[in-house]
Amino acid sequence: MMTSSPWSWSKSGTDVKSIASFCLLGLLLAARAWAGGAEVFATATNVFAHATAVSYRHLNAPGAEQVRTNAQGACLSSNDCSGFVSYVLSQCAPRALASVQALDTKYKHPRARFYAAFFQGLATNHTANGWQTVADWRDLKVGDIIAWASTPRTNATTKKVSSSGHAAIIAAPPGAPQVETVAGKPHKFTTIRVLDSSSVKHFAPEVYPPLAHQTERNGLGYGNIKLWLDEHDKVIGYWEGTWWGEGKKEITRPSHGIALGFGRVAD
Numbered sequence: 001m002m003t004s005s006p007w008s009w010s011k012s013g014t015d016v017k018s019i020a021s022f023c024l025l026g027l028l029l030a031a032r033a034w035a036g037g038a039e040v041f042a043t044a045t046n047v048f049a050h051a052t053a054v055s056y057r058h059l060n061a062p063g064a065e066q067v068r069t070n071a072q073g074a075c076l077s078s079n080d081c082s083g084f085v086s087y088v089l090s091q092c093a094p095r096a097l098a099s100v101q102a103l104d105t106k107y108k109h110p111r112a113r114f115y116a117a118f119f120q121g122l123a124t125n126h127t128a129n130g131w132q133t134v135a136d137w138r139d140l141k142v143g144d145i146i147a148w149a150s151t152p153r154t155n156a157t158t159k160k161v162s163s164s165g166h167a168a169i170i171a172a173p174p175g176a177p178q179v180e181t182v183a184g185k186p187h188k189f190t191t192i193r194v195l196d197s198s199s200v201k202h203f204a205p206e207v208y209p210p211l212a213h214q215t216e217r218n219g220l221g222y223g224n225i226k227l228w229l230d231e232h233d234k235v236i237g238y239w240e241g242t243w244w245g246e247g248k249k250e251i252t253r254p255s256h257g258i259a260l261g262f263g264r265v266a267d
Contacts, residue, residue: 036092036267039265040088042092044084044195047075047088048209049211051074051209052074053212054212054214055077055219056080056245057219059083061083061109062086062090063083064087064090064091065087066078066086067079074211077209080197081167081198082112082164083197085167085168085169089265094267096130096266100115103118111164112164113150113164113259115261116165116259118263120259120260130266130267131266132263132266133262134262137235140170140262143265144169145167146170146261147263148258148259149259151255166240168195168198172193173192175191176190177189177229178190183253188228188230189226190229192224193224194224194225195220196221197219197221198217199218200241201217201242201245202217202221202223202224202240203223203239207222207223208221217245225241228256235257236257238257238260
C-alpha cells in the first residue's frame with residue numbers, strides 16, 4: 001500500500017496552482033523591496049559623490065529640503081541623520097516617507113526615534129505603507145534602513161538633552177558576530193557598514209565625500225557601526241562610534257537600545 005508523500009502534488013492541480021501563485025507573489029514582493037533598497041542606496045550615493053559642502057546640522061525642514069543641488073549638480077548636504085534619510089526617501093520613496101512622518105507631527109521630517117518606532121511596529125513578513133519589515137539583522141541588505149532611539153545625552157555646548165537616536169542607510173551586509181572585550185567584559189557584536197549623516201566618528205574605515213575635502217566626521221560619510229548582541233544573537237544595543245563631536249565626548253562602550261528596528265522600502 002502506497003502512502004502519499006508530504007511533498008506530493010494534488011492530482012487536480014489546484015494545489016499546484018495555489019502554491020505557484022503564492023511563490024510568485026513572494027518573489028514579486030521580494031523583487032519590489034530589493035528594487036526599493038537599490039534606489040535608496042543609489043540616491044544616497046549620488047549625494048555623497050556630488051556633495052561639495054557637508055555639515056552636521058539639526059534642520060527642521062521637510063525631507064526634500066535637507067539637501068540642496070545647484071544647476072551644475074553639486075550638492076550641499078547640511079543635515080542630521082534623520083534629515084539625510086528623509087531627503088533620500090523624499091526623492092525615491094515619498095509614500096514610505098509619508099508613512100513615518102505621520103508619527104512625528106511636531107517636526108517637519110521624521111526624527112530617528114520615530115523611524116525606530118515605525119519599524120518596530122511593522123508586521124513580520126508583511127508589506128504595507130511603502131515598507132517591508134526586516135525582522136533579523138542577518139537579513140539586512142544594501143539600501144535597508146536602521147534606526148534606534150538613544151539614551152538621553154547632554155550637549156556640552158548647549159546643555160540641551162537629546163534622546164532622538166540615529167538613522168542610517170545600510171551600505172554593506174552585516175558581518176559575522178565577534179566577541180570583543182569592553183571594560184574588562186566580553187561583548188558580542190556584528191559590524192555593519194553604513195552611509196549616514198552624523199557627528200559621531202564611526203569605527204574605521206571612515207570615508208568622507210571626496211568633493212567636500214573633510215578631514216573629520218561632520219555630517220555625511222561612510223563608516224562602520226556595531227550592534228550589540230546577546231547570547232542568542234539578538235540585538236540588545238548599539239555602538240555608533242568612538243567620539244561624539246556634537247557633545248565633545250569620547251564613546252567608550254555600547255549602549256542598550258531603547259528601541260531599534262530595521263526597514264526596507266517596498267514603494
